[in-house]
Amino acid sequence: MIYRETGQFKSSYESDQALFPIKQDRYVILGVLIVTFGVVPGLLNEYWLNAILLPFLIYALAALGLNILTGYCGQVSLGTGGFMAVGAFSVYKLMIAFPELGFIPLVLLSGVITAAVGALFGLPSLRIKGFYLAVATLAAQFFLIWLFNKVGWFFNYNASGMINSPPMTVFGVIITGPEGDMTGKYYLVATFVALFALVAKNLARGRIGRNWMAIRDMDIAAELIGVRPLIAKLSAFAVSSFYIGMAGALYFAVWLGSAEPTEAFDINQSFLVLFMIIIGGLGSVLGSFLGAGFMVLMPILLKNIMVDGFGTDAALAAHIEIITVGVLIIGFLIVEPHGLARLWRIAKEKMRLWPFPH
Amino acid sequence: MTERNIGDVILKVDNISLSFGVMKVLDDISFDVRQGEIRSIIGPNGAGKSSMLNVINGFYHPQQGSITFKGNTRKQMAPHVAASQGIARTFQNIALFKGMSTLDNIMTGRNLKMKTNLFWQALHIGPARTEEIENREAAERIIDFLDIQAIRKKPVGKLPYGLQKRVELGRALAAEPDLLLLDEPMAGMNSEEKEDMCRFIIDVNDEFGTTITLIEHDMGVVMDLSDRVLVLDYGKQLADDVPDKVRTNQTVIDAYLGVPHE
Numbered sequence: 332m333i334y335r336e337t338g339q340f341k342s343s344y345e346s347d348q349a350l351f352p353i354k355q356d357r358y359v360i361l362g363v364l365i366v367t368f369g370v371v372p373g374l375l376n377e378y379w380l381n382a383i384l385l386p387f388l389i390y391a392l393a394a395l396g397l398n399i400l401t402g403y404c405g406q407v408s409l410g411t412g413g414f415m416a417v418g419a420f421s422v423y424k425l426m427i428a429f430p431e432l433g434f435i436p437l438v439l440l441s442g443v444i445t446a447a448v449g450a451l452f453g454l455p456s457l458r459i460k461g462f463y464l465a466v467a468t469l470a471a472q473f474f475l476i477w478l479f480n481k482v483g484w485f486f487n488y489n490a491s492g493m494i495n496s497p498p499m500t501v502f503g504v505i506i507t508g509p510e511g512d513m514t515g516k517y518y519l520v521a522t523f524v525a526l527f528a529l530v531a532k533n534l535a536r537g538r539i540g541r542n543w544m545a546i547r548d549m550d551i552a553a554e555l556i557g558v559r560p561l562i563a564k565l566s567a568f569a570v571s572s573f574y575i576g577m578a579g580a581l582y583f584a585v586w587l588g589s590a591e592p593t594e595a596f597d598i599n600q601s602f603l604v605l606f607m608i609i610i611g612g613l614g615s616v617l618g619s620f621l622g623a624g625f626m627v628l629m630p631i632l633l634k635n636i637m638v639d640g641f642g643t644d645a646a647l648a649a650h651i652e653i654i655t656v657g658v659l660i661i662g663f664l665i666v667e668p669h670g671l672a673r674l675w676r677i678a679k680e681k682m683r684l685w686p687f688p689h
Numbered sequence: 690m691t692e693r694n695i696g697d698v699i700l701k702v703d704n705i706s707l708s709f710g711v712m713k714v715l716d717d718i719s720f721d722v723r724q725g726e727i728r729s730i731i732g733p734n735g736a737g738k739s740s741m742l743n744v745i746n747g748f749y750h751p752q753q754g755s756i757t758f759k760g761n762t763r764k765q766m767a768p769h770v771a772a773s774q775g776i777a778r779t780f781q782n783i784a785l786f787k788g789m790s791t792l793d794n795i796m797t798g799r800n801l802k803m804k805t806n807l808f809w810q811a812l813h814i815g816p817a818r819t820e821e822i823e824n825r826e827a828a829e830r831i832i833d834f835l836d837i838q839a840i841r842k843k844p845v846g847k848l849p850y851g852l853q854k855r856v857e858l859g860r861a862l863a864a865e866p867d868l869l870l871l872d873e874p875m876a877g878m879n880s881e882e883k884e885d886m887c888r889f890i891i892d893v894n895d896e897f898g899t900t901i902t903l904i905e906h907d908m909g910v911v912m913d914l915s916d917r918v919l920v921l922d923y924g925k926q927l928a929d930d931v932p933d934k935v936r937t938n939q940t941v942i943d944a945y946l947g948v949p950h951e
């Protein structure tokens with residue numbers, strides 16, 4: 332087998348701590364990057380980019396965010412939809428007020444605003460855990476959606492209550508709204524996701540990530556070795572919301588082009604992203620991508636096979652989809668809480684040791 | 690044991706009383722620990738030994754009394770403050786970070802030695818990178834010291850009990866504490882593992898000069914290792930003396946032989 336660590340001796344802690352200590356992993360990542368940025372845009376048509384790759388990438392960013400909070404720091408949140416809405420409405424207001432700042436800085440700024448909101452709604456986590464925290468974040472979800480529906484200032488008193496993304500350019504290419512260039516959108520979103528996946532990986536392997544995991548695994552012991560729960564939990568809420576806010580901003584401005592809070596950001600979004608990290612793998616960067624890919628692709632695939640292939644009734648197909656997700660969630664929660672990412676790890680482990688089973 | 694190198698008082702516990710509701714867990718306890726000492730606390734189950742450690746590192750807040758550590762007197766403090774003043778501990782029921790590897794557990798123990806901010810960590814360059822490598826070296830020295838190189842990358846939740854106890858000691862040592870509180874570090878171990886753990890405790894005390902407060906039920910171990918022994922029973926202080934005196938103290942013998950309380 333070719334997937335081998337043998338012969339690759341690490342001569343320093345530095346190389347042992349590298350992002351991908353095993354050579355083959357580095358090649359895989361390099362390959363993925365080449366395909367993502369070099370091959371995909373030329374190969375796939377607009378339908379593929381718009382219906383599959385853009386939502387996959389944007390949800391992967393949101394899943395990375397929720398995974399930081401839930402997978403790494405152990406704090407359950409059902410407020411993802413609401414925080415995505417904060418990002419969307421922030422970027423909308425900013426695009427209208429400060430278009431001269433440029434789209435990329437505005438997306439980052441929307442992330443920062445969402446981070447502040449997330450940290451605020453994270454305050455209850457200092458007192459409550461688990462189920463009660465989930466309920467508190469659920470309250471945040473409903474409050475935020477209510478706010479964006481009720482307060483006209485957020486949607487500039489538009490009679491329909493919708494927000495529409497004005498056209499903005501990056502390097503001269505229109506990126507936002509319906510007039511946006513599809514390939515340009517793809518490049519922009521893919522760059523965002525690739526960079527922030529790297530940032531997530533860096534945070535996870537450093538002091539801050541270890542402190543998050545320490546709080547997740549045994550908060551009392553963490554505190555007794557000097558991890559401050561206040562700082563660890565609120566920073567997890569802030570960083571997580573930063574990601575989710577940027578995802579919300581891209582979701583609205585780049586992908587949808589226009590949005591209405593109840594439809595685009597309701598509680599179903601919260602559950603969708605939560606399912607992604609459960610199926611993909613809690614506490615795993617790779618898992619965030621696998622989960623997002625799975626949840627975006629599965630409905631399309633099922634529909635293609637059942638409705639187009641076997642002529643199944645569309646409503647029945649939708650029910651089968653829901654049942655499939657439900658069964659998978661329960662299955663993963665019981666059998667493999669580390670999700671698809673873990674299954675991938677086990678497969679690699681087997682390959683590494685092949686042909687000796689132990 | 691080799692020539693003991695005992696210094697001034699590093700920890701002074703004055704008239705500590707702690708109750709949970711109507712139950713008095715600690716009743717007017719006073720003792721001190723000297724720099725470089727191995728100081729044991731013994732007593733039957735439920736005597737209040739673990740509670741005493743919880744008071745020392747700020748996890749329980751006593752109703753009365755004060756703690757003086759390295760000259761700072763306090764009635765109570767937050768656990769992370771105790772940690773930053775140089776108090777580390779292990780737990781009676783292992784409290785490792787189960788989902789993390791041995792190495793990450795020990796690296797987390799060094800968290801107070803690490804200072805770089807979110808920005809540098811996000812990029813993992815410059816100071817963040819240097820700091821990570823320096824602390825990795827320190828963590829590796831502990832891994833070598835405890836002879837746990839082989840389980841460096843293993844998730845600790847899957848390790849056998851004896852090894853988990855060892856990793857937990859490693860995590861506490863990683864903080865380079867001035868005072869190390871060990872709550873029954875040998876409980877549930879076989880005699881070989883116990884021997885190893887004894888050697889580690891002696892070496893830590895000897896080589897790093899770390900002051901140790903030890904709770905242990907194995908009287909052989911306690912009498913061998915300790916400079917002085919504090920005896921608790923039902924929250925009361927029964928005796929506080931050198932091992933030889935404690936061994937022959939009639940009240941202590943009665944408590945251990947289960948003479949009924951009046």
Ligand SMILES: Nc1ncnc2c1ncn2[C@@H]1O[C@H](COP(=O)(O)OP(=O)(O)O)[C@@H](O)[C@H]1O
Pocket residue numbers: 709714732733734735736737738739740741
């Ligand atoms: N957090 C707590 N709440 C209520 N009672 C407690 C608590 N911690 C300890 N106790 C009680 O205090 C007594 C002493 O416990 P502990 O300090 O664990 O004893 P030891 O370590 O000597 O066996 C026990 O009766 C125990 O039930």
Ligand SMILES: [Mg+2]
Pocket residue numbers: 738739740781
């Ligand atoms: Mg105890």
